[in-house]
Amino acid sequence: MKISVIIPAFNAEKTIEESINSVFLQDMNELIEIIVINDGSTDLTVNVVNKIIEQNPLSKIIILNQNNQGVATARNNGVNKAIGEYIAFLDSDDVWEKYKLKRQADFLDMHLNFALVAGNFNGLGADFTLLKKIESDNSYYEVTFDNLLLKHYFQPSTVLLRKDIFVKVGGFKSGMTHAEEGLLFFKLAYSHKCALDKNITINYGNGxxxxxxxxxxxxxxxxxxxxxxxxxxxxxxxxxxxxxxxxxxxxxxxxxxxxxxxxxxxxxxxx
The missing domain is CATH 1.10.287 (Helix Hairpins)
Known part of the structure; x- marks a missing residue:
């Protein structure tokens, strides 16, 4: 398996179907597993996901149920179950642009010295002139630890990263419910090279x-x-x-x- 897509979900019955459908649009179904972590939902989230599983028997979709523990723990539990070489996070109210995963997987395949590649999104407001351009790729820029201290360039749903490095730096801090991604990205950028695609890669939170x-x-x-x-x-x-x-x-x-x-x-x- 090439990529494991981790989707934490809490009361996401109205949005999660569109999120999962955007994974199908990546045109990499044979290389992707989707792991939905139901974080103690009290609505029909599980029913919606089970219906998607029934309608897509050729796709590998797993649903994990847990008591409500927050998004950080949910993502960690999803990664623990994952078998993919790469990990992609997708929030249950975000939607990927077509071929987002293919572009990012190709980048990491060609740049073995990079641990993570993220993407642009409406609302990021990044000044790319402040970042170092990666010469071999027209739309990719390096984001250093120093860059990250001043601005949060990485939104989890835009990110693709190597699973072994995620595990090496310790993943998300379990139980943390707000700004949990910031600590992970600090740890990653401190010890590894990270990239940012100038192209828009997601519809963030349905606008x-x-x-x-x-x-x-x-x-x-x-x-x-x-x-x-x-x-x-x-x-x-x-x-x-x-x-x-x-x-x-x-x-x-x-x-x-x-x-x-x-x-x-x-x-x-x-x-």
């Missing part, structure tokens, strides 16, 4: 604003606590100096104030 609507990211206070926790972790691991930690702490707080202003003032005004 929702990154922190203005429903979903985990919309709880700005908990997201901020998660981000500050991540900074404390990499400081304790001696990945950043005390001076850099202090700077990043206040920089993160300033971004938090900006997000609150956008959510509470700008977005309601536009509606």
């Amino acid at each position: 929702k604003h990154a922190f203005g609507d429903s979903g985990l990211a919309s709880n700005l206070r908990k997201m901020q606590f998660g981000e500050l926790y991540n900074l404390c972790c990499i400081y304790r691991e001696n990945k950043i100096s005390v001076l850099r930690f202090i700077f990043l702490f206040f920089y993160s707080c300033a971004k938090f104030v900006r997000r609150v202003f956008i959510k509470e003032i700008i977005l309601p005004f536009r509606r």
